[in-house]
Amino acid sequence: MDAIELLCHDHRMVEQLFRDYAAAGSDSQRRGVVEIIVRELSKHAALEELMFYPLAKKVLPDGQQEIDEHLAEHLSVKKTLLALDGLPAGDDQTDALMAELQQEIEHHVQEEESDLMPRLRAAVDQQTLDELGQALDEAKQTAPTRPHPQAPDEPPSLALAAPVAAIYDRLRDRLQKRPLT
Numbered sequence: 001m002d003a004i005e006l007l008c009h010d011h012r013m014v015e016q017l018f019r020d021y022a023a024a025g026s027d028s029q030r031r032g033v034v035e036i037i038v039r040e041l042s043k044h045a046a047l048e049e050l051m052f053y054p055l056a057k058k059v060l061p062d063g064q065q066e067i068d069e070h071l072a073e074h075l076s077v078k079k080t081l082l083a084l085d086g087l088p089a090g091d092d093q094t095d096a097l098m099a100e101l102q103q104e105i106e107h108h109v110q111e112e113e114s115d116l117m118p119r120l121r122a123a124v125d126q127q128t129l130d131e132l133g134q135a136l137d138e139a140k141q142t143a144p145t146r147p148h149p150q151a152p153d154e155p156p157s158l159a160l161a162a163p164v165a166a167i168y169d170r171l172r173d174r175l176q177k178r179p180l181t
């Protein structure tokens, strides 16, 4: 899967989890679904922030402003996730928080899939999306599994920024017909 396919695959999985939540028949089943959603969305948000948004920021003309808006929305998602993460099974705040989360995620998916992703696909070549997909897939194994609204949401260190910088360098090399090794 390339980077965009991989992130859209996450979106479909989370949509299914919301359906599972609605269909669950007991507090413990509902709590089980909440914990999987917290885990999957925490990983998804971290991967986008560390690897997908930095590339979009570099290659889209208005990337900086657009990504700042996405990061602000991620922050409110992470706050909702953090509130859900701390609840016990059967807590009566769960339904309201899940409804709020579902709205935030529908908005997130709509903006990414109808705007950000098509524009990124048009701005880079397939090889770049394939390389980024590979990097995302590997990073998934070590991505944070809980929400961290206080943590930096942009690559804080060279080590984390390096895979995206390398992918971007190779894209520029191809576009500028530099020798490939």
Ligand SMILES: [Fe+2]
Binding pocket: 045, 048, 070, 074, 108, 112
């Ligand atoms: Fe996002």
Ligand SMILES: [Fe+2]
Binding pocket: 007, 011, 044, 048, 108, 109, 112
């Ligand atoms: Fe996303």
